Amino acid sequence: MKLVVCAYHNVGYRCIEELLRQGAQISLIFTHEDAATEQIWFSPVRELAEQHGIPYLTSSINEPENIERLRNIGPDFLFSFYYRNMIVPEVLEIPARGALNLHGSWLPKYRGRVPVNWAVINGETETGATLHYMVAKPDAGDIVDQETVAIAFTDTAFEVFGKVTEAAVTVLRRAWPRLAAGTAARIPMDLAAGSYFGGRKPxxxxxxxxxxxxxxxxxxxxxxxxxxxxxxxxxxxxxxxxxxxxxxxxxxxxxxxxxxxxxxxxxxxxxxxxxxxxxxxxxxxxxxxxxxxxxxxx
The missing domain is CATH 3.10.25.10 (Formyl transferase, C-terminal domain)
Structure with missing residues (x-):
């Protein structure tokens, strides 16, 4: 099977590592250029791609020439691991067996941007990592698998993000063999039971x-x-x-x-x-x- 992966940040890095550990064949990676105004404290997906000889692009997956690239590859699956661009429906329709996203919360709670920060700011005692199918609405498609993450009263968002990263790898470790075999769950998401949060600025x-x-x-x-x-x-x-x-x-x-x-x-x-x-x-x-x-x- 052929995979295309959109990835950034530690979750992106670690999830690509897990797919490769399981022998998955990644045809192309989309990632981002690091922003000059942002403190870069996370692992670079580009370096991981170079280490494994995987082609990568930092231009948006939604650009017309990249959509054509995807059609030429004909991937079975498309994965998004902390990719920062919303992926347009035209792209989501290309992979033969589905497009999936790894989100850093226990969906449907904390749909949207920077879910870990919001969970800590709101005083939550737990969050999670969720692998779900992508649809036009953000963080709204069927759930494949989830893992809970405890938030201690003393935890910072950085510490919780580390826990969420480990939970994301755990979820993917369980889910990828089931996806490949066609036996993975598809649990409809009840959006009315959740919440949506936007991005944060300094x-x-x-x-x-x-x-x-x-x-x-x-x-x-x-x-x-x-x-x-x-x-x-x-x-x-x-x-x-x-x-x-x-x-x-x-x-x-x-x-x-x-x-x-x-x-x-x-x-x-x-x-x-x-x-x-x-x-x-x-x-x-x-x-x-x-x-x-x-x-x-x-």
Whole structure:
């Protein structure tokens, strides 16, 4: 059988490795050029393709010349592993035995973009990895297999993403032999039981101190390293908060009530800030910064 794979990020890298481990024949890989503005902390799919002598392209699979390439290949399956472009229906109709996507959530929950970050920001205690058929609507086709992932209260999005990556490989390890044999499940997805979330921008990390300490804590761990971080402002400086912890107490939202530890009032509870970055300065422990007890974050 012939496969075409669209892949990026660690999930893409690891899932291609798993397919190759099982002896799958990949005819072509579509991936992405790394964005100059993005911190690249994940494994490069392009290098994996080169190591195995697999042709790859960084142009969109949806471009007319690439659609024609697909028709000439005549793949049995098309896989998408964290590919960032929506794949048009014309492409989805080409593979003889179906087009499948590996999504980083327990579908139908957290359909859409950056599902791991959203799950942490919303304080979820579990998420998952789901392999499903692709249809015109995003993350909406029949489910083949799923694996749950626990989210600990202390987990950052980066740590959860590592767990989701392992779950994705587990799902593919089980599913590929069944897909090849024609015995894989196809479970219709109940979209009414799920949710859809859009992408996030760095500006979405702004802290609203009127929210509870728990909600702000979840935002911070959902966008901390290697993501752009949650931020606030003080006396004209942008303060990025990289690590914090919710504690009992009460004070006006944004008001600094203690320096050591650095405690800030919220809409419900206090937030202990542990690591931060002020303006263009280095990241430091919060105790190394000097604030007045009357200062207020905004």
């Amino acid at each position: 500006a979405d990390g702004r802290i609203d101190w009127r929210r509870s300490a728990l909600q702000i804590y979840n935002l911070i761990r959902g966008v901390t390293h290697p993501y752009p971080g949650a931020f606030t402002e003080l006396n004209g400086d942008t303060i990025v908060i990289w690590s914090a912890w919710p504690v009992e107490g009460q004070a006006e939202p944004g008001l600094i009530v203690s320096h050591s530890p650095l405690l800030v009032g919220t809409g419900d509870g206090l937030l202990e800030i542990r690591r931060l970055q002020r303006g263009d300065g280095p990241e430091t422990a919060a105790a190394e910064q000097v604030f007045s007890p009357s200062d207020r974050f905004s």
